[in-house]
Amino acid sequence: MDLQFTEEQLLWKNKVRELMEHQVAPCPAEIDANEVFPEDIKELFAKNGLFRTVVQPEYGGLDGKLLTLCLVIEEINRFCSASSIVLGNQSLGAAPIVLWGNEEQRSKYLPGIASGELLASFSLTEPNAGSDVGAMTTRAVADGDDYVINGNKIFITHANVADVQTVFAKVNVDGKDRVTAFLVDKGTPGLSIGNKEKKMGFRGSSTVEVIFEDVRVSKSSMVGNIGDGFRIALDALDKGRIMVGGMATGLAQGALDAATAYVQERSSLARQQTIQFALADMETSIQASRALTHKAACKYDDKEKDHIRFSAMSKLFATDTAMTVTSSAVQVLGYDGFSKEYPVERYMRDAKIFTIFEGTNEVQRLVIARDLLEQK
Numbered sequence: 612m613d614l615q616f617t618e619e620q621l622l623w624k625n626k627v628r629e630l631m632e633h634q635v636a637p638c639p640a641e642i643d644a645n646e647v648f649p650e651d652i653k654e655l656f657a658k659n660g661l662f663r664t665v666v667q668p669e670y671g672g673l674d675g676k677l678l679t680l681c682l683v684i685e686e687i688n689r690f691c692s693a694s695s696i697v698l699g700n701q702s703l704g705a706a707p708i709v710l711w712g713n714e715e716q717r718s719k720y721l722p723g724i725a726s727g728e729l730l731a732s733f734s735l736t737e738p739n740a741g742s743d744v745g746a747m748t749t750r751a752v753a754d755g756d757d758y759v760i761n762g763n764k765i766f767i768t769h770a771n772v773a774d775v776q777t778v779f780a781k782v783n784v785d786g787k788d789r790v791t792a793f794l795v796d797k798g799t800p801g802l803s804i805g806n807k808e809k810k811m812g813f814r815g816s817s818t819v820e821v822i823f824e825d826v827r828v829s830k831s832s833m834v835g836n837i838g839d840g841f842r843i844a845l846d847a848l849d850k851g852r853i854m855v856g857g858m859a860t861g862l863a864q865g866a867l868d869a870a871t872a873y874v875q876e877r878s879s880l881a882r883q884q885t886i887q888f889a890l891a892d893m894e895t896s897i898q899a900s901r902a903l904t905h906k907a908a909c910k911y912d913d914k915e916k917d918h919i920r921f922s923a924m925s926k927l928f929a930t931d932t933a934m935t936v937t938s939s940a941v942q943v944l945g946y947d948g949f950s951k952e953y954p955v956e957r958y959m960r961d962a963k964i965f966t967i968f969e970g971t972n973e974v975q976r977l978v979i980a981r982d983l984l985e986q987k
């Protein structure tokens with residue numbers, strides 16, 4: 612496989628870099644401190660067509676390539692994690708419709724998601740069902756032409772601002788529980804938002820509990836068929852993990868940029884071999900993360916058979932790298948690294964979530980090992 616970017620991909624990458632440098636770079640610390648969903652960033656992204664990267668061209672999207680989304684989101688996360696998750700969560704929230712929606716569902720939601728008029732979220736996790744999705748207790752019961760949903764989800768990104776969310780619930784058929792996906796619109800009676808989490812990082816993104824009390828949705832809101840929910844969630848996450856690889860690579864690059872600029876300002880530090888080695892290790896591992904993430908994205912776009920293993924590997928490697936690199940950046944800056952005067956402490960706090968959401972890194976190792984061992 613020979614990795615080459617199209618002219619359009621490079622144009623978008625540069626456009627987003629400029630947008631972030633000129634319009635967002637001064638704000639991340641403020642967004643982090645405010646702990647409120649950055650509505651102005653959402654508007655900025657909508658105005659500049661960034662949400663088009665998460666939808667296929669037939670519904671107002673760009674080129675429908677995951678590689679393009681990875682290039683764009685890396686540039687965003689280089690400056691601001693809370694901004695990158697505005698786009699990242701739009702991609703995850705839209706994925707069940709993009710990948711599994713029928714024509715009616717796609718034409719109803721995707722043009723609005725591409726323009727930024729609609730926000731989407733992905734409601735899978737429950738109090739006792741994170742990695743173990745099968746333990747979910749949210750239920751949907753058939754009632755005439757409708758389904759009635761009861762249960763609650765936790766740690767759901769942007770569900771408080773989302774216009775539509777994909778909700779995963781169990782439907783009982785002939786005594787067997789089958790995980791099934793439903794699209795639930797904002798304002799549906801019985802749907803409410805509970806606790807908002809106080810978080811270590813990604814503080815500008817809202818992470819909330821979602822409560823379903825006799826939420827009635829029509830049968831036409833089911834994505835796929837009864838029992839497809841597990842596959843739909845996995846397909847969305849396989850795609851999302853490569854995007855997270857891009858986010859983590861961008862965040863690590865931002866931390867290295869900050870550390871390098873700091874060392875350049877202090878010639879006594881620049882002469883220390885330990886500092887030089889730290890920068891060299893950071894640069895090397897970031898380049899490796901980027902290469903693996905781009906390779907995974909190309910395999911995904913080309914529908915290559917091993918894209919699931921590469922998806923898991925890119926998420927695992929890039930997110931572990933983001934942790935190591937941001938920790939090194941704090942170390943290089945010494946007490947300044949620990950201070951909010953500099954961005955690296957924020958990068959380090961933000962990096963941790965990457966090893967947890969969209970499937971923990973332990974789960975990624977299971978996916979990789981299983982794929983290896985199943986090969987003939």
Ligand SMILES: Cc1cc2nc3c(=O)[nH]c(=O)nc-3n(C[C@H](O)[C@H](O)[C@H](O)COP(=O)(O)OP(=O)(O)OC[C@H]3O[C@@H](n4cnc5c(N)ncnc54)[C@H](O)[C@@H]3O)c2cc1C
Nearest residue numbers: 733734735736741742743766767768967968969970971973
């Ligand atoms: C900021 C944030 C945003 C989030 N956004 C969303 C969202 O938008 N939508 C959504 O649905 N969820 C979301 N989540 C939830 C996230 O996906 C879960 O936290 C994640 O799936 C892990 O589940 P858990 O936290 O229950 O951990 P657990 O599954 O309880 O795992 C705890 C530990 O045990 C390990 N472990 C568990 N099972 C295994 C196993 N079989 N083998 C090896 N190790 C294992 C894990 O790796 C982990 O280290 C978000 C979480 C956070 C923190």
